[in-house]
Amino acid sequence: MSLDARVRLGLGTFQLDVDFSVGVAQTVALLGPNGAGKTTLLRALAGLVPLDEGRVALDGVALEDTAASIRMSPEHRPIGMVFQEYLLFPHLTALENVAFGLRCRGRPRTQAEREAHGWLGRVGLADCAAKKPGALSGGQAQRVALVRALATSPRLLLLDEPLSALDASARADVRRDLRRHLDSFEGVRLLVTHDPVEALAMADRLIVLEQGRILQAGTASEITERPRSRYVADLVGVNLFRGRATRNQVELAGGGSLAVVEAASGDVFAMIHPRMVSLYRQRPHGTPRNTWPGRARDLDLQGDRVRVRLEGSPSIVAEVTTSAVRELGLDSGEEVWIAVKATEIVVYPA
């Protein structure tokens, strides 16, 4: 089973323009900041928002194709959707919620309820069948929402922030369960999240979405090792610069330049891990090939290390030990020298 999607649509001033495929029995996470268009994309795939232009095909069969004027309405698409906040029908019991889709697809009441009972049992909620959603815990509601979506045997499962409605203490357990249930589902799984931990824990592949466009797609390690956006770099906690390389020199788009070891040319990203940034009171001499002055802005204690945001050309985040901070007498507003060895800068094409 596979999903092929080319989605272009505008909502007001927001433009969504993405093109991607999801393969067999894969969980793909759509990761991105709020307002990136993740939910809109899910709604478009579900048929709740029409495409301006594009094509959505499941196993090669078009659900929507603007060129061929094909548009299957949501109730006819073989999809299941788990909504943010779950949206369980508050006037129906857990059992009736799960049976709802089966009844809509023509099962007689008794059969639908028997099947729904089976689904609830599979996620350990047989006891909760008669409860209304208001009487369920967050984790229970999440499981009811999941089996409600799975009960109609969809071929594409869409999950919109499935864990965001839970408090942090419940999240880890529910995440593990959800991963297990997802792995046993044979269709295509597409998960929307703004939480990188959730994405890394649940998904085989990540698609990073920002401002309606795909910035990067790949496995978790591909993305964290070669971030291609400020958003991902911040998530991973590294410094990311964009610039133009001429052999061993990169002129940065935001000002400043870096000497690097690997020769490159054209538009590149330069990534520097904060631990590889050294700070000095006086201008250092010797091995470091890149030195520039900066001013400390924020000091943020993390365990036995301190993250220091430095303003300069370029601005950069350094991670140093607490003793280094003491020895340097470092404080917000202090002027320091920043040094990064050329060998510690990872350069790759933009």
Add this chain to the structure above:
Amino acid sequence: MRVPNNRSESPLPLPLGLLAGVGAAFFIFPLLGLLVRMPWASAWLKLTSPTALQALRLSLLASLSATALAIALGVPLAWVYARVSFPGRNLLRALTTLPMVLPPVVGGVALLLAFGRRGLIGGWLSDVLGIHLPFTTAGAIMAETFVAMPFLILTVEAGFRSMDPRFEDAARTLGARRWTVLWRVTLPLVRPSLVAGAVLCWARALGEFGATITFAGNFPGTTQTMPLAVYLALETDPDAAIALSLVLLAVSLVVLVALRDRWLGSA
């Protein structure tokens, strides 16, 4: 210094307190008047007199029919106002809720000019379809619907608006067609508003006077509803008028209590 939070406990300025007292008395004295003058001994006899029973029966029939009609027509209208965006929507909403503030007698005149024998479409209704509305029970029902339906429309529209439309999306992704979504998700979710709107609409219909007497007249048994009977009895049999009034008052009180949580807050 005075703590702002204690404002509710601040001493009552005398002029304000006096005016507030007069305001309250203004409502309480008329009600007291009804209770004091109520002919308790003969009340049952008055209420079970043929004229009173006839008016009671007709009032129930007309107000319940008007409510049913208002639900059948008003709920779709409320749905359109809440969900469909079209030019002139606000104007149309204003026109259909105008009877809330329109003097009912003007409403009656307007109904006559539309559905009366020489009205805009009344002539056609009577000549072609043989339907005569003015001065019939159907006319009384129409007059009550005209005046009472706006209450239902506005209440139900607010219900549709406050409902999260994503519940409908969820139903559709589960395979529900639009009609199923409406019956099994939307209407159950707006049921509190629907009930409140219907009760309010019914209470307004029950008390309708001006439009009914203008459009439907005052014929015992066919168009003489309770408020009309009260007005008429005031001349001939004041005790009967008071007894009937008290019945209407009791109904209003029950409606108010039933909708207490909605308008008066549960606190």
